[in-house]
Amino acid sequence: xxxxxxxxxxxxxxxxxxxxxxxxxxxxxxxxxxxxxxxxxxxxxxxxxxxxxxxxxxxxxxxxxxxxxxxxxxxxxxxxxxxxxxxxxxxx
Amino acid sequence: xxxxxxxxxxxxxxxxxxxxxxxxxxxxxxxxxxxxxxxxxxxxxxxxxxxxxxxxxxxxxxxxxxxxxxxxxxxxxxxxxxxxxxxxxxxxxxxxxxxxxxxxxxxxxxxxxxxxxxxxxxxxxxxxxxxxxxxxxxxxxxxxxxxxxxxxxxxxxxxxxxxxxxxxxxxxxxxxxxxxxxxxxxxxxxxxxxxxxxxxxxxxx
Numbered sequence: 570x571x572x573x574x575x576x577x578x579x580x581x582x583x584x585x586x587x588x589x590x591x592x593x594x595x596x597x598x599x600x601x602x603x604x605x606x607x608x609x610x611x612x613x614x615x616x617x618x619x620x621x622x623x624x625x626x627x628x629x630x631x632x633x634x635x636x637x638x639x640x641x642x643x644x645x646x647x648x649x650x651x652x653x654x655x656x657x658x659x660x661x
Numbered sequence: 662x663x664x665x666x667x668x669x670x671x672x673x674x675x676x677x678x679x680x681x682x683x684x685x686x687x688x689x690x691x692x693x694x695x696x697x698x699x700x701x702x703x704x705x706x707x708x709x710x711x712x713x714x715x716x717x718x719x720x721x722x723x724x725x726x727x728x729x730x731x732x733x734x735x736x737x738x739x740x741x742x743x744x745x746x747x748x749x750x751x752x753x754x755x756x757x758x759x760x761x762x763x764x765x766x767x768x769x770x771x772x773x774x775x776x777x778x779x780x781x782x783x784x785x786x787x788x789x790x791x792x793x794x795x796x797x798x799x800x801x802x803x804x805x806x807x808x809x810x811x812x813x814x815x816x817x818x819x820x821x822x823x824x825x826x827x828x829x830x831x832x833x834x835x836x837x838x839x840x841x842x843x844x845x846x847x848x849x850x851x852x853x854x855x856x857x858x859x860x861x862x863x864x865x866x
Contacts, residue, residue: 575797575848576776578789579816580749583798584737587744591814592698595828 680729688722696738699747706751706819708769710758717754721747740771748817753778771821793851800847808843814841 672694679687696718703717724746725732732742755770759778770778801809810829814820817834822840826833 572844572848573776573780575844575851576773576816577780578794578797579812580752581789581794581797582813582817584741584745585807586798586801586813587739587741587817589810589813591810592701592744592818596697596701598828619844643865 663715677729677732677734677739680726684856688726691722691725695743698740702744702747702818705824706748706770706774707755707758713754713758714751717747717751720750720754722748748819752819771815771819773816774819777819780826785830796851797847800850806844808839811840812843 672690675689676687676694679690694839699712699718699721701719707713725743732739737745752774755774756768756778760790780808801812804812807829811825814825815822822836823835825831826836829836
């Protein structure tokens with residue numbers, strides 16, 4: 570028997586040989602693969618979201634610290650002036 | 662291997678009864694249950710030609726509608742019956758397509774599918790010796806389950822070695838070598854028989 574005839578004859582498999590769930594197995598495997606990919610991609614997006622929130626919080630804290638620093642410097646610079654004024658007021 | 666023992670699937674029986682009555686609900690139920698499976702099989706043969714895949718699945722429903730009285734639930738499940746129809750419809754469709762798009766057709770189909778394009782004989786019209794067919798089926802049934810699955814996937818569902826390797830957790834080389842070895846075994850078994858026939862004929866002469 571040549572290969573050509575064999576390939577042709579393989580089109581006529583008995584139904585019994587086709588009752589297996591090969592295709593359903595494939596479809597389930599693909600479904601699982603897709604859900605795994607979507608799960609991992611949602612995990613990646615969650616991580617990205619978390620990272621950006623942390624960045625924003627860090628930025629706010631840093632800017633608050635800078636603001637507090639500036640206020641402290643201003644107060645420190647203004648303090649001697651106030652004391653001088655007070656000193657002059659008292660001496661006069 | 663799961664063996665079909667007759668029409669015990671009540672849902673399928675209901676679908677068949679509805680179709681026999683000419684009730685459209687039968688087709689809605691049929692599509693709900695089997696459409697994904699039919700699309701998957703047609704797509705693995707026709708490649709990414711979505712319109713043709715859809716047409717092929719619709720043709721399958723039409724063929725079932727026209728031949729529902731020939732369906733025998735003792736011989737095969739409705740699922741298997743549909744699988745056989747959609748597979749043969751897809752191959753015939755591929756042949757029709759090859760007439761129109763000769764150069765593009767071979768991009769995303771397997772070598773076995775290409776063979777079917779080159780061999781123009783319509784699948785439903787092929788005639789083989791009943792004894793040969795029965796012998797081939799027995800030989801396949803007696804193969805190791807892995808080899809049996811590879812042969813059915815490759816030659817019946819026309820899946821590529823790459824796809825088979827992925828779904829069966831094997832390497833492409835292993836799939837190819839196993840299928841080629843099994844094919845040789847099957848060929849040898851038939852050659853043995855041919856030789857015996859020739860020997861017997863020579864003896865009587």
